[in-house]
Amino acid sequence: MRTEGEVVYLDYNATAPMRPEALEATVSAMQTVGNASSMHHLGRDAATRVDHARRQVADLLNCSPGELIFTSGATEANNLALHAAYARGGFLMTSAVEHPAVLEAARSLTAGQPDALVVLPVDSDGALDLELLSFTLAERDVALVSIMLANNETGVLVDLRPVVEAAHTAGALVHTDATQYVGRLPLDLSELDVDLLSLSAHKFGGPQGVGALFVRRGAALPYRPLLVGGGHERGWRAGTLNVAGIVGLGAAAEAAGKRLEHEAVRIGELRDRLEGLLLAKVDDCHINGRRLARLPGVTSVTFPGVPADAVLAAMPHVAASDGSACSSGAPSPSHVLLAMGRSREDADSTIRLSLGYATAEQDIERAAEAVVAGVQHVRTVLAATDAP
Template sequence: MRDESDGPVSAYLDYNATAPIRPEALAAVVDALQVVGNASSVHHPGRDAAYRVEVARRHLADLLNCSPGEIIFTSGATEANNLALRAAHRRGARIVTGSAEHPAVLETSRDLAQNEPGSLTVLPMRADGLVETVALEEELGRGDVGLVSLMAANNETGVLTDLTPVVKAAHAAGALVHTDATQMIGRLTLDLSEVDVDLLSLSAHKFGGPQGVGALFVRRGTPLPFRPLITGGGQEKGWRAGTLNVPGIAGAGAAAAAVSRDLADDVARVTQLRDQLEHMVTTAVDGCRINGQQAPRLPGVASITFAGAPADAVMAAMPRIAASDGSACASGAPTPSHVLLAMGLSREEAECTVRFSLGYATTADEIAVAAEAVVRAVHQVRAAMAATAGAAAH
């Protein structure tokens, strides 16, 4: 007998983990795979490969409104975060970051600080998912901060950081600013001519590019004690050695071009679909809470806590709906979401939270199917929990 979970997905609502590849990106990848040359070679096939890389670099720069020369291609946002933090860290200067950052930032910051006690400050979060700005101002006022790293949009709740005042305050204190914009790029506009961060990390597969390729933006003129993670042939102006992933980069560029074309329409449509999902679920299920709802959020993210219904059981009860009980990189972790705990949720509440994330290809039909499945799954799990508790009591 075939398990229902083996069937096709009825609704894909896990864009924060990875977005479906855009048709334009897939076509660019396939085209580039047929190019024989190494992008570092000077012969015609090599120049052909290099041309595709530079076209992609221009597309990404256009999306961010920066110079192509400020874009360094990497294997993804995790590498870009590592490269940014390690390049910007100065001995004797503190790193200030937030308690709800992605592990690629938190763990790298802790690694950098392990031989310098007191050189890392992790800011508390408010209940709405925003960084405690008073704490940030106090830390900057101490005068020994070298780098502030705060994500543009949270990967679990979608809560947005207002980067402009952060940059202004940090620069006034002599600190550089890095932002992990992995979830922001492709979902909302981030104009680097207006948001004066020094470094920015991104990953192509979050906005419809292929997996395994990302980028680091380094603002021209940023003073950095340069330390590449990968040394060798000196590709990417010495920032990242190794043969360039031409197909992946070409796909990333094509996805960026598609985002530039469609973003305004996608934001309005995805916001409406997210609000529709939240309304349909919360009106049919008692004891729901939407995390981060009181703060500005990404258009397509709904983090919902279902009291008395563990997230793993809810997802098991709706196998045709692709959602998440937290960050994909932490899937299967024995501890609940550090993001939700930082916002003040209890361990039990965090373990009863499901993240739904929508994107450019999400349809109204998917939302209707998902809402019905979620409501049914939560009721089913709660009934099973109650039955188990009743049997135990007797």
């Protein structure tokens, strides 16, 4: 997709452009008035819109509408899930490559008892050690296991079925941060038996500032809302409902669901084309997590010795990232790549290119040319700087 100034947008993992259906629905809702909790007909109309959106999201996930709690996004949903589950007592278990919205929430909750947090390592591809997970579950009283479905930096997918089986056998609940997965690959919560799942609208073409937490009916979860007040969302999330945002989330969910399988195949082919061009034209580069199943639209590419921020600056007509957009500009290198055993230098020499529903073939060609030229330019500058 191209935007102002013919910029090629390849930063879908940071945020996706709003789908036309979501934009139209959001604007339409913003042009109406009504609090979804009010009893007059305008309030009831707003409540009807919210109910419809809840059904649209439930259809995408194949769950019950009553199992969804609307939030301000996945960060709030993650925090709510961990906050409630930790109140059960016991340990929290997660992985070293989780999004900060999970890792930092877990660290905050266990700050008074750091030993109550178990952070599982990953291998050089970003894969979990399932034997270590099972052993730890057998040795400790774990309240919650939180493992993401798809990594936001590398796109590496996790098969949660053995995780769920091991956790439930040990009496633990399972939460997954599915922010990068929902709306990009098929997901059926009647088959994937997680207890809690977080999502965010803007990752698959909805508006920013709205998301949801799935809480499976019957899950042994203590009632622990983060926000208290008027008792909205069955008491789990106080505050006037963001009707326009929720309506946009629902419209994006319906639009994504209709095109899901076709988009996944097409985007995967474009990603493979992009990687092929980069590997063919740039000496000494590699793709992180390439040996594992990944999201179709994500590639994490390391150019050893070439600072990622310099490469991005050298290709202003391509919108990409040097890691997670939630931590871009931070002085520390990617915790995900460090957990995968990369050096600090390699972590700082990695860019993430993420494609989506509006990415076109010509975008891939232009992006590849820009990345190749950017890397060559930075290498030339560094060589000149190092010359005696």
